[in-house]
Amino acid sequence: MAISEKDVKHVAWLARLALSDTEVERFAKQLDVILEHAGKIAELDTKDVQPTAHAIPLKNVLREDKVGRCLAPEVALANAPHQEDQAFVVPRIV
């Protein structure tokens, strides 16, 4: 077993996904099959191989530090599920 139901619960918590018990059971089985297949790459010898994060060479791109165009507050808030006084409203945190 590459992944247990306990692992699935932990990963779902890290990813902020509420799962029912039947979902945990189903996903554990499916993820196990996928991870078993994906885990085959562990067999490859990659001791002297550099990792690739991007297929093209990338470097930091910097721009001049000046104000550009940006969204007006009412535009930025246009899709908010709940807004008030130019702010996104969320349930109480503390």
Added chain:
Amino acid sequence: MKLFELTIHELHEKLVSKEISAKELAESVFSRIDDVEERVKSYITVTRDEAFAKADEIDKKIASGERIGPLAGIPTAIKDVMNTEGIRTTCGSKILDNYIPVYTSTAVKNLLEEGIVMTGKTNMDEFAMGSSTENSGFFVTRNPWDLERVPGGSSGGSASVVAADEAIFSLGSDTGGSIRQPAALCGIVGMKPTYGLVSRFGLIAFASSLDQIGPFTKDVTDCAIVLNHLIGHDINDSTSVKIDKPDYTKALVNDLNGITIGVPKELMAEGIDPKIKAVIENALKLLEDNGAVVAETSLPNIEHSLSAYYIIAPAEASSNLARFDGVRYGYRVPDAEDLIDMYMRTRAEGFGDEVKRRIMLGTYALSAGYYDAYYGQAQKVRTLIMDDFNRAFADYDVLVSPTTPTTAFKIGEKVDDPLAMYLSDICTIPVNLAGLPGISVPCGTVDGLPVGLQVIGKTLGEEMMLRVAYSFEQSFGWSEKPKL
């Protein structure tokens, strides 16, 4: 021939010579949509009023004697993964059911400035995760060749829309084959450009190091025309490359004398339907008849592509999809007790199963204790696969293979077996890992269903890739259409 059946280059001539108006063209395409959409179900949103307003605008330009570009007045569908200002953009997900973007993605903006008439937004697998469009949060799209079969995915709606003549061309996105695979299954041309050639600004991110926007068209000429207007550096996408824009239509030469074509033996091995292999072998003969030198080559590490991809893509997705939290846009559960409860239930109710699977896979592969074994190792395997391609491209101008291991499969056939579904992208995924351009062109049928030939180019080698695809298309003379 009805107007909706024609290509961009044919319609452009008719518009310029005033044989037809943009309004007549839009009427033709929308009457086709009225006729077949109920059966095919390509569109999540149809933008009829906006389309006719735009067609009017183009007609006024033509009437006033203004020169119009090759895309002006052409009815175009856009995959619902690209932001369009003021027009609902769902990404195929319930979590974005009510999302109205406040800006337009650069690729779409480039085409709108060229005068396209946008017909609507097409169905897709949720967040572009899937190979059949069955993972859409809304409905299943059908393959115009056989309504009981899938159109492929994730850009299934953008493929079916062109195959069913519900738009003249469309845009899709390709992370592991999501343009080329559905193009093959629907019998049309689909192309993924070199990573970085087309700006990803405004493309809702799935796996940022792999995603690329590209066109679905009826022929290779149209593909080159669209590509001309799609590309270019964008200040809003730091991964977009700075190059002098070529005119890709100049690459459309029907002659392959002296061109070398490699056929990776691993992509003609077991796992590929023997009937598909036979169709591809005929295509290879045709390429030889056109003057190309065709030989077998090898990409020894390519068998590990699927494994590496299903670690890298979900890892990037788990990070990209963290933004869907119910705070700034999209769905939010109405009765959350506290912030954590809001996050957990908003995401549980808003995302479908495949998206949840990939978020969990990626989170697992990046989590403490597993990072080196999965994500770190997958990134190294990515290097090995790129090295394989580089070695092959030292000897060959392009590589060719089948686009897919099978023709379109039945709706429901693979929904309960994620790994079986993933295997349908086995020929296309390596190309994304290496950031290369790839195109699928129709090359025949098996049991009445279309087969695609994949041509893979070098980095920024779109011109040679298009030349080979064009030359093949001209001598093959594909004219079959689905009967709807």
